Amino acid sequence: MTVVVRTIARVLLPLSLVFGGYVVMHGHLTPGGGFQGGAVAASGLAMVVVAFGADRLAKKKGLLSVLESLGGVAFAALGFLGLGLTFFANVLAKTGGLFGNPVPYGPNPGDLNTAGTLPLMNWAVGFKVLAGLGAVVLLFALFGGEHDR
Amino acid sequence: MTIWAAMLTATLVMVVLTSVLAVVLRDLLAAALTLGAQGLLLALAFYLLQAPDVAIAQAGVGAALTTAIFLLAIWKTRRKEEE
Numbered sequence: 001m002t003v004v005v006r007t008i009a010r011v012l013l014p015l016s017l018v019f020g021g022y023v024v025m026h027g028h029l030t031p032g033g034g035f036q037g038g039a040v041a042a043s044g045l046a047m048v049v050v051a052f053g054a055d056r057l058a059k060k061k062g063l064l065s066v067l068e069s070l071g072g073v074a075f076a077a078l079g080f081l082g083l084g085l086t087f088f089a090n091v092l093a094k095t096g097g098l099f100g101n102p103v104p105y106g107p108n109p110g111d112l113n114t115a116g117t118l119p120l121m122n123w124a125v126g127f128k129v130l131a132g133l134g135a136v137v138l139l140f141a142l143f144g145g146e147h148d149r
Numbered sequence: 150m151t152i153w154a155a156m157l158t159a160t161l162v163m164v165v166l167t168s169v170l171a172v173v174l175r176d177l178l179a180a181a182l183t184l185g186a187q188g189l190l191l192a193l194a195f196y197l198l199q200a201p202d203v204a205i206a207q208a209g210v211g212a213a214l215t216t217a218i219f220l221l222a223i224w225k226t227r228r229k230e231e232e
Contacts, residue, residue, distance in 0.1 A: 036202065042209070043217075144225060
């Protein structure tokens, strides 16, 4: 692509990744969550693939595959964590530890340190969606090229 | 007519216009970009209808990712539609 597109992609990639991380991190307080944040971050990845071509990103295929598998495994593991009660029981909520604060009543700006395992599941889904959608675009761009396998 | 209704009407009219343009245009690159604009306007319509959750997903998937996939597909084939 032209130098204009490349420069804009270089500037906007960290911005979109940070905004995707923000949407994932605040998934239990504000609109959005794992899928939405992962899709926003993956759109930045797709922008880089379109702007710079897929050949110099071809080596990252393995990394994306590992990241997607890790996201799925982490989501399932967090589900099995509550198996003492039921599957997907929220064992971390209201324990005072990690994400363990009780939810405040009334109008409030929102406490990020609440909701138990839900933020961790949001991160797992976010990484899975980021890696999955990024791998779709990257493999589609590599199709028919010299790195196609 | 409130400002909200006027904005929603204008957005939906532009959604229909961009959809028709995406079908009518012979230049496939222009059609793909028009379809991306349609996705973004649809995200704005979802936001105006107070569904910001859907709006973020639509802006990420409908506007950005499908446009990228269409652009890559046009690169790998040809740009002009044939009879």
